[in-house]
Amino acid sequence: MVDRPDPLWDPALPGDDELVRLEALLGRYRHVPAEGQAWALPPTSRAPRWRRPALAMAAVLVACAVGIAAWLPWRLQWSEHHDWAVETDAPALPRTLRVGQTLATSAGETATVQVARIGHMQVLPGTRVRLVDTRAGHHRLELLDGRVRARIWAPPGYFGIAAGDAETVDLGCAFEMQRNLQGEGDIRVLSGWVMHRVQGQETLVPAGSHLRFDASRSGIPLAETASVAFAARVEQLDLAMAKGERVTGVEAQVAERATDDDRFTVLTLLTRYPALASGPLYPRLAAMFGETVPDPAHRQAWQQGSVHAMNRWWEQVPRPPKAWWLNWRDALG
Template sequence: MSEDKHDALWNPREAQADEELRRLQTQLAPFGLRARGRGEWTPRAIAREQRRRWPRFVAAALAASLLLVALNSYRLAWQDGAAWRVHGDAGASGVAQLRSGDWLQTGADQSFDIDVARIGRVTLSPGSRLQLVETRRAHHRVRLDSGHMRARIWAPPGYFGVDSDSAEVVDLGCDFDIWKAGDGSGRVYVRSGWIEYRVARRDVLLPAGYELRFDDSHPAAPLRPDASPEFAAAVLSLQQQLDERHERAALSANAERIANLARQVDVYTLLYLLSQRPALADSALYPRLAQALGVRADDAAHRAAWAQGDIAAINRWWDAYPSQPKRWWSNWPDILR
């Protein structure tokens, strides 16, 4: 762009002769760099300004970090036995409270949202019955007698759980649903994160995208809700064969059927079966799981170690699974849903 020598913006002499510009300069002078002791914006002046700002940035970042730590500590803290807030709709007006030992029953056209201390929320669907069993810092437990509930929790593993007569669903920082019938049977589905299903001496980890069906004695193998009936039936048959200690030939035939029917998204079902029964590493499940995880299937030493139940060998492939239960903090968007 060429400069017009008669333009006061480009010609200092013309600027001094322009009365309107002199008036604007006088009014803006208090806000200039010299008036604030900053001098001209030379490279050296800019460097000095950056050095002045750096300690302020560090102090601000430190203050923000301390504030986040304080807010999180407040969010996780909870007085023993303090009541939970209950928000009602569909005919239930106002806000109620739920205390330890209290039961909450929803009618056919009612649902409730329950604040789980400060760490999340439970939605109780119509026709459901729930009890607040215990609430204190780092330990909050409810009992679902029947019906359906959805829990959205953002807290370290173990802070929240759902008890039943013989089992417990432990939140590992996630969003999950539980359906339960009066006879104790039901299912749990994980929307994000992980849960742990504990029954007797048996623990089952369940990741996002999978469901686990259970009765009053034991859980079934984790499956995706959209698993084919043939695949689900083969998995159930294999579990029954393992419980009844069938011959290796029958186990191998069923394992091969599962491997042939498995889709890529069924990877966790394969990982669960091989982890629960390491001896199945001698079957077709091992190479199929390797393919699903994208790891080597021709490592004879690893396969032999897995078949012997070597924890290090099993954990190598567990670590290859896309998500991990220890990363609960990464599921913070759940609290916004």
């Protein structure tokens, strides 16, 4: 506010020579609105319409990332020897399972055991399981006899089921396992992978496959789509080779009956018994990997047990340790 008239505030008043000179220089930039039109407010800076949903989505993603970063360590952490929760409608069954304790279901009973925080296991009728050990990163129980279904979402090796001298190690998956009192059993993998170990022998089993085992050894993984005749020939060949007996007629039958779905079975056979590369199974497996003309040098190296030669085909198979976190549905099941 001014105390006396000033030409700077009132253009009708005459100004001094300097002011008149400046007005003449700047007059060309003067803006006069049309008659009856009010002075417009200066334009405001507005973000493009697409920016708001993009910023909102970015905020949601950041919040999810922060939540997962806090939730995942909590899920994998577990106090040593802390009891597992048991859910069941059977009044006689316990509601928790502690280390060293056996859970036994009768013919009409089932139970769901929470495997720490990394998953759960269904204990089906007529089954006995015993909790062996539990701590962060290492959870083990023993299937004495019966049948269980496990769904685990955790890094490879966190969960395993012993069966006598054998052990089935979860590599981030869902699987079913059964075992009788004689130590014979079967594993069916629904997602991911498992590894079956016994007597120093390790066998990988991928999703969509099953594996028979006994107290001293594991068989060869078979696709669920494998024919009965093919499965019988594979078992016959496996048992013969384990005894050091070469049955060329059976090798030919396995090669003839193998479909593209049986690629992992044939690959496991040749890996367990490299000498088989000299027979009809090698060219059949080569064709499954798109090599219609077998490489003699590769074949010779395989027969000699070269890990480098075997890896040439194994590396074309999506092997574990897999990106277990991609099977996020296992965390919800």
